[in-house]
């Protein structure tokens with residue numbers, strides 16, 4: 001049975017989940033910082049502009065997208081592991097909402113990266129600085145949710 005197998009591998013799955021979370025969050029926090037410098041310091045069409053575009057593309061495609069997929073795959077494996085998630089409690093619902101918010105934020109960053117790649121960014125450095133607070137709040141909610149387990 002798959003559930004027996006998931007129960008046996010629970011701690012390994014959880015370790016892989018946390019590793020994927022760390023690499024995803026590294027990118028989630030760093031990419032908006034790159035956008036701040038890109039928006040404030042770099043003129044469109046210069047060599048520095050194309051260097052920023054390369055860094056942004058590689059961070060998103062090489063690190064963040066695979067990490068998002070791994071976080072979801074191992075996270076859903078944990079959800080299916082017997083005895084781990086009690087849906088009558090509050091925390092799994094709060095975590096689910098915050099994790100969907102984090103995934104939506106990732107999608108927003110991907111769209112903004114395309115704007116920079118097309119030389120069409122409209123947003124200010126201040127805007128990206130403010131948006132950086134979104135994943136911080138979500139991360140606090142997720143970690144307290146999954147560890148304190150209200």
Ligand code: HEM
Nearest residue numbers: 018021071072075076078079084085099102139142146147
């Ligand atoms: C993407 C969808 C996600 C799903 C389906 C998911 C689901 C889960 C589940 C079911 C557990 C096991 C809880 C337990 O063993 O008691 C877990 C553990 C954990 N998750 Fe997630 N998670 C997701 C994303 C995230 C994100 C984005 C973060 C952090 C920003 C995160 C941080 C953690 C941490 C730190 C643990 C370990 C908690 C502990 O050992 O007590 N997860 N996750």
